[in-house]
Amino acid sequence: MPTFEYAxxxxxxxxxxxxxxxxxxxxxxxxxxxxxxxxxxxxxxxxLRILVELDGETIAxxxxxxxxxxxxxxxxxxxxxxxKFFVHTDRLDYVQPLMNNVGYALALEKLGGVTVPERGQIxxxxxxxxxxxxxxxxxxATTGIDLGAVTMFFFCFKQRETLYDxxxxxxxxxxxxTYVRIGGVYADVDERVQDAIEQWIAQFPAAVDEFExxxxxxxxxxxxxxxxxxxxxxxxxxxxxxxxxxxxxxCDFDLRKAQPYSGYERxxxxxxxxxxxxxxxRYLVSIEEMRQSARIVQQCLKLLKETKGGEFLAxxxxxxxxxxxxxxxxxxxxxxxxxxxxxMALPKGSAYHGIESSKGELGFFVASDGxxxxxxxxxxxxxxxxxxxxxxxxxxxxxxDMVSLIGSLDFVMGEVDR
Amino acid sequence: MSAPSANALDRVQSGLAALxxxxxxxxxxxxxxxxxxxxxxxxxxxxxxACGFETNTFVTAIDHFPAEPRFELFWQFLxxxxxxxxxxxxxxxxxxxxxxxxxxxxxxxxxxxxxxxDMFGVVFDGHTSHAGGLKRLLMPEGYDHFPLRKDFPHQxxxxxxxxxxxxxxxxxxxxxxxxxx
Amino acid sequence: MGSLKPVxxxxxxxxxxxxxxxxxxxxxxxxxxxxxxLGLSCCGIELMAMIGPKFDLxxxxxxxxxxxxxxxxxxxxxxxxxxxxxxxxxVIYDQMPDPKWVIAMGVCSSSGGMYDSYSVVQGxxxxxxxxxxxxxxxxxxxxxIDAIIKLQRKIEREQPLKARLSGANLxxxxxxxxxxxxxxxxVPTRGSHAVLPPGELAP
Ligand code: SF4
Numbered sequence: 001m002p003t004f005e006y007a008x009x010x011x012x013x014x015x016x017x018x019x020x021x022x023x024x025x026x027x028x029x030x031x032x033x034x035x036x037x038x039x040x041x042x043x044x045x046x047x048l049r050i051l052v053e054l055d056g057e058t059i060a061x062x063x064x065x066x067x068x069x070x071x072x073x074x075x076x077x078x079x080x081x082x083x084k085f086f087v088h089t090d091r092l093d094y095v096q097p098l099m100n101n102v103g104y105a106l107a108l109e110k111l112g113g114v115t116v117p118e119r120g121q122i123x124x125x126x127x128x129x130x131x132x133x134x135x136x137x138x139x140x141a142t143t144g145i146d147l148g149a150v151t152m153f154f155f156c157f158k159q160r161e162t163l164y165d166x167x168x169x170x171x172x173x174x175x176x177x178t179y180v181r182i183g184g185v186y187a188d189v190d191e192r193v194q195d196a197i198e199q200w201i202a203q204f205p206a207a208v209d210e211f212e213x214x215x216x217x218x219x220x221x222x223x224x225x226x227x228x229x230x231x232x233x234x235x236x237x238x239x240x241x242x243x244x245x246x247x248x249x250x251c252d253f254d255l256r257k258a259q260p261y262s263g264y265e266r267x268x269x270x271x272x273x274x275x276x277x278x279x280x281x282r283y284l285v286s287i288e289e290m291r292q293s294a295r296i297v298q299q300c301l302k303l304l305k306e307t308k309g310g311e312f313l314a315x316x317x318x319x320x321x322x323x324x325x326x327x328x329x330x331x332x333x334x335x336x337x338x339x340x341x342x343x344m345a346l347p348k349g350s351a352y353h354g355i356e357s358s359k360g361e362l363g364f365f366v367a368s369d370g371x372x373x374x375x376x377x378x379x380x381x382x383x384x385x386x387x388x389x390x391x392x393x394x395x396x397x398x399x400x401d402m403v404s405l406i407g408s409l410d411f412v413m414g415e416v417d418r
Numbered sequence: 419m420s421a422p423s424a425n426a427l428d429r430v431q432s433g434l435a436a437l438x439x440x441x442x443x444x445x446x447x448x449x450x451x452x453x454x455x456x457x458x459x460x461x462x463x464x465x466x467x468a469c470g471f472e473t474n475t476f477v478t479a480i481d482h483f484p485a486e487p488r489f490e491l492f493w494q495f496l497x498x499x500x501x502x503x504x505x506x507x508x509x510x511x512x513x514x515x516x517x518x519x520x521x522x523x524x525x526x527x528x529x530x531x532x533x534x535x536d537m538f539g540v541v542f543d544g545h546t547s548h549a550g551g552l553k554r555l556l557m558p559e560g561y562d563h564f565p566l567r568k569d570f571p572h573q574x575x576x577x578x579x580x581x582x583x584x585x586x587x588x589x590x591x592x593x594x595x596x597x598x599x
Numbered sequence: 600m601g602s603l604k605p606v607x608x609x610x611x612x613x614x615x616x617x618x619x620x621x622x623x624x625x626x627x628x629x630x631x632x633x634x635x636x637l638g639l640s641c642c643g644i645e646l647m648a649m650i651g652p653k654f655d656l657x658x659x660x661x662x663x664x665x666x667x668x669x670x671x672x673x674x675x676x677x678x679x680x681x682x683x684x685x686x687x688x689x690v691i692y693d694q695m696p697d698p699k700w701v702i703a704m705g706v707c708s709s710s711g712g713m714y715d716s717y718s719v720v721q722g723x724x725x726x727x728x729x730x731x732x733x734x735x736x737x738x739x740x741x742x743x744i745d746a747i748i749k750l751q752r753k754i755e756r757e758q759p760l761k762a763r764l765s766g767a768n769l770x771x772x773x774x775x776x777x778x779x780x781x782x783x784x785x786v787p788t789r790g791s792h793a794v795l796p797p798g799e800l801a802p
Contacts, residue, residue, distance in 0.1 A: 039687050040637060041666070047639055047684055067556035068684040069640055072572070072716035074537070075565055079572040087713065094641035110446045138644070157651035164648070174648075176641060176736060237472040237498060240526025253498045349445035352494060352505070354475070365492070367480055378478040378492075388529040414640045417556055557718065558683045565717055574717025581685050581726070 032060055035399075039068045045142055045406065046413030048387065057398050062391045066384070069417040077377040082108060082366075083182070083344055085377065090176040092362075092379065093415040095138040096131035098167075099357050100415075101180035106261055107353040107364035108182050111346050112319055119310035120184030121263045126300040127179070128262070128355075129293040130197075133204070134163050135358035136286045136293075140211060143283075143407030147224050152214060159207050162200050169193045181321075183314030194301055201297045208290050215283070225279040229393045229405040232277060239392055240385045243360030244285045245409060249277030255356035267296050279408035286410075289358075319344060343372035350376075359383055359410050379418055383411030426502035433469040437461055439506075448503050455491070455508040459518045462493065462506075466523055471495035471504060474520075477530035479538045483568035487511040489540060493520070493527075510540070519545035519552075529555060537566035621760050628672070628698065629754040632661040632747070635671035635695065637688060639678025642705040642737040646677040649740035659747055668694040673750070675743075676727075679707040680720040692727050698759070700730045702746050705737050712736060 038049035047068035053061035073092065077085040089104040090097035102124050109116065116124070137156040144152025164174040170193045171177035171186075179186045215221045231241070233249045246253060254271040256264040272288035274281030314320055321340055322333040348370035354363035360382025367376040386409040394405055427449040431441070437460060439451035453461050465471045475494040482488055487509040494505045510517055519542035521528045528547040532555040534540050545552040557565065563575055634656075636646050649656055656662040665671050668691045680688055692701070703723050706712030709732040711721035723729060730753060731746045738746075 039684060040691055046643070047687075067554075067558070068681060068687070069679060070556040070681055070683065070718050071679055071714045072565060072718050075570075075572055076714070076716055078568075091641055091713075094644060113445075141647075153647075154652050157648060157653070161648065161651065161653045174737075174739060175644065234472075238525050240474050240524070242473075251498060253501075258501045347445065351444065351446035352448060352475075352503075353446065361475070361496075363475060365476065365478065365494070376478075376480045378476060380476045384529055384533075385526060388526065392525075570717070572716055577682050577717050578720075578725075581682050584686050585689070585726075 031055075037402075039065075045411070046416075048406075048411075048413055048416070050390070050402075050406075052399065052402075054399055057400070059394050059397055059399055059402070062394050064387050064390050066387055066413070066416050069413045071418065073418040074377055074379060078374050081344065081372055082346060082368075082374055083341065085374075086180070087176075087178045090178050091414055092381070092418065093135070093357065093359065093383065093412045094175065095412055096135040096358055097176050098127040098179060099131040099135075099355070100362065101178060102128055102262065103353065103355040103357065103362045104364050105180045105182055106355060107351055107366045108319075108346065110353050111349060111351040111366055111368060112182065112316075113347070114183050114314055114316050114319060116184050116262070117311035117314055118263070119188070119304070119307045120312040120314070122300050122303045122307065123185045123189055123312055124180065124262050125264065125267065126189070126197075126297060126304070127185070129296045129300070130163060130167070132293045132358045133290050133297075134160055136290050137163075139286060139358075139407070139410050140215075143404070144215070146403045146407055148220060149214065149218070152211070155207070155211060155214065159204070166193065166197050166200060169196060181313065183316050183320040184312045186313075188312050189304060194304060197297065198301050201294050201301075204294045205291055208287060208294075212287060216287070222280065224401075224404050225283055225408065227276075228279045228397070228401045229408065230276055230278040231389070231393060235392065236277065236389075239389045241360065241389055242385070243356065243358070243382055244272075244282055244289065245360060245386060245389070247272060248274035248282040248285045250275050255354060255361060259354075261353070261355060267299050269293075269296050279404045282408040282410070319346075345370060345372040346374075352380075354380065357382060359386060359412070359415070362415075379415075381415045381418060383413070383416040386411040387416050426497070426500065426504055429469050429500070430465070430504050433464050434461055437464070442507070444505065448505055450505040450507065452507050452509075455510050455515075455517050458491075458493070458506070458508055459520060459523070462495075462520045462523050465495055465504065465506075469497070469504075470499055471497045473498060474524040474527045474530070475503070477520075477527050477534055479534050479540055479566075481538060481566065481568045488513065489515050489538060491517060491534075491540065514539065514541070516541045516543050518543050521545050521547060537564060539564035539567065621758050624759045625755050625757055628759075629751040630660040631663075632673040632700075632750070633663045633665055633671045634661055634673045634675050635666070635668050635691070636664050637674055637676045637678075637691065639676070639680060639684065640707070642677035642707070645737040645740055646675060646704065646743070649743055654740040654744065656744065656747070659744060659751075661747055668692070669696065671695055672699045673747075674699065674701045674727075675704055676701065676708040676723050676729075677704040677737075679712070679714055680723050680726075681718045682720055683718065685720050685726050688723070689726050698757075700750055700754070701727055702731045702733065702743070702750060703729045704733045704743055704746070706734055707736070709734060 033054045035052045035054055039047040049065040049068065051063045051065065052059055073088055076088055086101060089100040092100045137160045141153045141156035167177055168174050170189055171179045231249050233251045236246045236249045250273060252271050252273045257271055269292040272285045272292065274285050321337050326333040327337050346368040348368055350367035352363055352365045354361040362382055363380030365378040365380065369375045389409060394402055430449055437453060437457050439453045442450040442452055444450040473496045475496050478492050480490045482490060489510045490507055491510060492505060492507050494503060496503050517540060519531055521531060531542045531545055532553060535542060535552050536554040536556050542552055558580055560580055563570055638646050648654060650662060650664060672695065674692060674695060703709045707714060708723045711719050720726065731750050733742050733746045735742055
C-alpha cells in the first residue's frame, strides 16, 4: 500500500523554534507569514489563487483556490444541446482547442455508436498532435518567462505563430477553431495546407534542438528544476495524475498506446518516460513528446496522401448534417438538417471516453435520457488534478520552487474551472 | 498491452462479491456496477486493495429531478497495471443527500468531491482535505445555490449578489474614511 | 495670462517648438501606453501572441506590459470575467493611477459573449468604464492593435488641461458612484430549466 508523505487532512506540524543554532536567536523564527498569490499573477498561468503560509522561505501551508474562471460549461451543455456544445469545448483548454473537440466527439460517438471513416481519423490524429505541440510550446514559453529565460517566449511563439498560420489556413481561425464534428471533421485538409504543414514539421525537430540548447544544459534552468517537486509513481497514481506528470515519474502509461482511439495503434511513436518525477523530468518528457508528435504528424501526412479523396465525415444521417449542396436542392435534406440542428437526440445511456491530452487524461462523461436535452456532460479535466497536487508537492519546499512547480505541473485555468 | 476491460468484469465481480453489486450494461462497454450508497467506502476499499484500481478518474453526479431517488452518483476508477476501468454508481434520495467520502482512500478525489458538493449539494461525510473540510470549489464561498441541479436556471439566480454586497461594503468604507475630505 | 511675454531675439535664434500643453500631454500619453494585461482566458493567449515576435506591439509604443497595476495606465481585459473574479478586477482597476483607459478584448469581456450563464459577468462594462470594445472570439492580434490605435486617437482628443483647471471630478475610482449597480435579480430563463424562487432551492 502506498504511503504518503503528506496525509490528507492533516497539515504537517508547524515548525517550532528550535532553540540554539543560528536561527534560534531570531525572534521571528517560527513565525508564519501569510502570502496571497493571484488571482492575477503572471506566474500562476491564469487566474489561479494560491494562499501560502511561509516559515522563513519554507512553505508551511499552501492552499490553491480555483474557480475564478468558472463559466458553467457543464450547465451550458444541458441548455444548448449536444451539437452546439462543440464550440464550448474549444474554450476548455484553450491552448489546444482541437484536441478538446476530438475528446468530446469521441465520447458522443461512443454513446451514439458512430464510426468515423479512416481519413477522418487520420485528420483528427493530425490535429491532436499539432495541438499537443502547440500546448507544450505554451508550457515552455510561460515557464521560461517565469524562470528568467525570456528568450524562450520568443522562440516558442515564433513556432507557434507558424502553427497558427497553418491552422488558420485549414480552419479559418487562429485558435478556438471548432473543426471536429460527430462522425469526423468538418472539411478535408487542402493539399497546399498539407505541404505547408510538411514544411513546417520538417524544420520543427531542429527548433526543438534549439530549445534544448537553451535549456537542457542551462545551469540556471537545471538548478531551478532538478530535484524540485519530485512525485513518486505511487503518489502520482493516488493523486489521480496522468499524462506527462505521471510519465515523468517513470510510469509508461499513455492512453494513446494503452487504450488506442482514432487509430493511434497504427502510428509508430515512443512514449516518453522520466525517472525521478521532478520538474526537470517533466520538462524532458514534454520536449520528447514534441519530437514524437512531430513524428506522428509526418506519418499522418503520409497516410493522408495515401487516402486522398476518401471520406472524412461519416454518412450517418442520425447525427451528421447532410452536405450543403443537397440541402440547397432538396426539401427532405433541408428538413433533415433542421431536425439535426434543433433536436438531435442521443440514445439513452451513458458513456465515457478519455483521451491523452497534453496535460493528462481529458475525459468526457456523457449521459443522455434519450431526449434532445443532454442529461449530463461531465468533463474530467486533467488540469484540475494537476492543481490538486500542488499542496502535496510544494509542502515543505522553498517558496521560490513554487514557480517551477506550477509551470511544470502544467495546467490551463479554462480547463481547471470549466 | 491487453485490451481494456478484457477481464475487469470478472476481477471486480469476484473482488466485490461480498457486496453483491448489480452489474449494469453501459453503452460504452465499461464494466459498471450499481451499489448501495452505504457500501461506497467498502466497495472503493476493495477496488483499491483487491482489484488493483490505483487511480480515481472522477466523482460526479446526475440530477434526475423531479424523479426520486433524485441523485445518481458515479465513481470511476482506472487500473494502470491491468489497463482497464470500472464505474460504480449509487443512488441517493432527497434534496440534501449524504454519502461517505473516499478522500482518504483515494486522495485524488478531494477536488472531485468538493466539486460535486459545490455543483449538486451532495455532502460527502468525513471529507478531509488540505482546504480543511468540505468547501465549495468553483463557486464563491457564500453562494446560496447549487448550479448543476436541474431546478437551477442556466442564467443563474442573483449572480451578482455577492459582488454587489462586496462593492457596497467597500464603497461605504471609502465614504467613511474620506468623510472629512 | 499676464506672465506671457513676447518671444525675444535669443529664443528665435535657438529655435523653439510651439504647441499646446494639451497636445504635448496627449502626445506623451498616447505613445507610451503601459498595458496591464488582465489575461483571464483564451484571449490572454492571443494577447501574448500580440506581444510576441510576429505582431510586435512595441511598434505602437505599448509593449511595456507590467503585471503591477500601479505602473500601468491601460488595462486590457482579455477573457471571460466571472463574478468571482470581478472583485479582483475591480481592485486592480482601482489601483491603477489616473489617467487610465480600458480595452475590452473579445466578446466575453465586451458583452459576456457565448457565456450566457450563471457565473459570467455580461460585459466588463457592468463593473468598469470601457473605452474600446474589440469583438471577436478571440479577436486576431491585428484587431487589438487596431483597438490600440483607436484608443490613441481617443487620447488625442482629450483635454487634460481644461479638465484639470475646471476641477471636474475625473475620478473613476472607488469614490465614483457610477458603478454601484442596482441589483438585477430578475434574470430571464432559457432552456428546459424553470426558475424557482430562491427560498425553495437553498439548503
Ligand atoms: S471572447 Fe472567445 S476567445 Fe476570448 S475569452 Fe471569450 S471565449 Fe475565449
